[in-house]
Structures are given as C-alpha cells and as structure tokens.
Amino acid sequence: STSEPIRLEDRIRDIQDFPQKGVLFKDITPMLQDGPYFRAAIERLAAHYAGADIQAVVGVESRGFIFGAPLAYLLNCGFVPVRKFGKLPAETINIEYALEYGTNIVEVHKDAIKPGQRVLIVDDLLATGGTVEAAIELVEKLGGHIAGVAFLVELSFLKGREHLKDHDVFALIKY
Ligand code: PRP
Ligand code: HPA
Known part of the structure; x- marks a missing residue:
C-alpha cells in the first residue's frame, strides 16, 4: 500500500474560547501524540536550518521546549531555555511582555549566550509575537546574533511577524 505524505495541519485542532472567550486556540497536542507527525515536524524544521551554522x-x-530540544539535538548544538520568572537558579536578565491573553516575565541565564553566537529561536506558535520578541531582546542583550526564528504554527491574522520584521521568520504551518 502507498502512504500519503504527512500533512501536519491534519493533527492540529481548533478549540473555541480557550483560554478565554474570543480566542480560537490552535491545539498542537494531537500532533505531539502521533509519532510520525511529531517526527516529521522536527525533521522539517531541522532540514530548513541545515547548513545555517546554528550554534x-x-x-x-x-x-518552545518541546520543539527546541529535539531540534537542537538534530542540529548538534546546545539548547538554552528562556524560562518564566523565578525558575532559573543562576544570574539572569529578564523582560516583561504582553501576551494575547495577559502579561508575563521571562528570563535567561546571563552566561547562556556568548557574544556573536548564532542563535535560532524556536517556539510552537506565533500569535501576537510578544513572547518571541521578548526572547529576541534577551538574546540580543547578551550579544547573540539571531540567525532565525522558527515556529510550528503562525497565526498570520494576528500579524506577529510585523513585530519580528528585522528577522528571518519561518513557520511550517500558517493560518
Ligand atoms: C503561548 C505559545 C507561545 C505564545 C504565543 O505560550 O506557546 O509561546 O503563547 O503568543 P504570542 O505570539 O502572542 O506571544 P504561553 O505563554 O501560553 O505558555 P505555555 O507555552 O507555557 O503554554
Ligand atoms: N493557540 C495556541 N497557543 C497560543 C495561541 C493559540 O491560538 N495564542 C497564543 N498562544
């Protein structure tokens, strides 16, 4: 028997009014549960950055950890967590940002990025862009070079890309 090519969007479902009324939430958990789909997503991201000298x-x-860690593994580079406030044990820098639903503070270890290092930022989904914009600012404060910004899903109608306009943005699926 022949197998159909994997269409990742077949494993993303819509949840109305989550986490609050008026938000149409794209739920990626069906894709994570399906081994060949999850693997295809990671492999397609890795293929896009093969030869990009991501450090x-x-x-x-x-x-972002769910996609970032296996991607770092395939690209043979290290993984750096940007965490919610208060979770990282050593010296950090932090930044507050606006979410589609609320505000948040994220931080990173000061010694996690070296000046000039070529960094790929990864998250599951681009909505307003606030989260990844904050991560970019943290990396740039530490002297890192943003070599790319990658997502599984981009919600194009929220225009998050406009917040990231100086950077090379890539998404596997766009709505
Ligand atoms: C979600 C998602 C992205 C961000 C996208 O994370 O995983 O990180 O929001 O929204 P934005 O482009 O408008 O910033 P959330 O803060 O809900 O946390 P989680 O990953 O812990 O679920
Ligand atoms: N789906 C999943 N995650 C999100 C969304 C969404 O619509 N908006 C912000 N984070």
Whole structure:
C-alpha cells in the first residue's frame, strides 16, 4: 500500500474560547501524540536550518521546549531555555511582555549566550509575537546574533511577524 505524505495541519485542532472567550486556540497536542507527525515536524524544521551554522537553539517555556530540544539535538548544538520568572537558579536578565491573553516575565541565564553566537529561536506558535520578541531582546542583550526564528504554527491574522520584521521568520504551518 502507498502512504500519503504527512500533512501536519491534519493533527492540529481548533478549540473555541480557550483560554478565554474570543480566542480560537490552535491545539498542537494531537500532533505531539502521533509519532510520525511529531517526527516529521522536527525533521522539517531541522532540514530548513541545515547548513545555517546554528550554534544554539533558544526555546521559550513551555511549549518552545518541546520543539527546541529535539531540534537542537538534530542540529548538534546546545539548547538554552528562556524560562518564566523565578525558575532559573543562576544570574539572569529578564523582560516583561504582553501576551494575547495577559502579561508575563521571562528570563535567561546571563552566561547562556556568548557574544556573536548564532542563535535560532524556536517556539510552537506565533500569535501576537510578544513572547518571541521578548526572547529576541534577551538574546540580543547578551550579544547573540539571531540567525532565525522558527515556529510550528503562525497565526498570520494576528500579524506577529510585523513585530519580528528585522528577522528571518519561518513557520511550517500558517493560518
Ligand atoms: C503561548 C505559545 C507561545 C505564545 C504565543 O505560550 O506557546 O509561546 O503563547 O503568543 P504570542 O505570539 O502572542 O506571544 P504561553 O505563554 O501560553 O505558555 P505555555 O507555552 O507555557 O503554554
Ligand atoms: N493557540 C495556541 N497557543 C497560543 C495561541 C493559540 O491560538 N495564542 C497564543 N498562544
């Protein structure tokens, strides 16, 4: 029997009014549960950055960790967590940002990024862009070079890309 090519969007479902009324939430958990789909997503991201000389992958807690860690593994580079406030034990810098639903503070270890290091920022989803904009600012404060910004899903209608306009933004799926 022949197998159909994997269409990642077949494993993303819509949840109305989560986490609050008026938000149409794209739920990626069906894709994470399906081994060949999850693997295809990671492999497609890795293929896009093969030869890009990525020296560190930065993932944003918590869903950015799910994609960032296996991607760093395939790209043979280190993984740097950007975490919610109060979770990292050593010296940090932090930044507050606006979310589609609320505000948040994220931080990173001061010694996690070296000046001039080529960094790929990874998250599951681009909505307003606030989260990844904060991660970019943290990396740039430490002297890192943003070599790319990668997502599984981009919600194009929220225009998050406009917040990231100086940077090379890539998404596997766009709505
Ligand atoms: C979600 C998502 C992105 C961000 C996208 O994370 O995983 O990080 O929001 O929104 P934005 O582009 O408007 O900033 P959330 O803060 O809900 O945390 P989680 O990953 O821990 O679920
Ligand atoms: N889906 C999943 N995660 C999100 C969304 C969404 O619509 N908006 C902000 N984070």
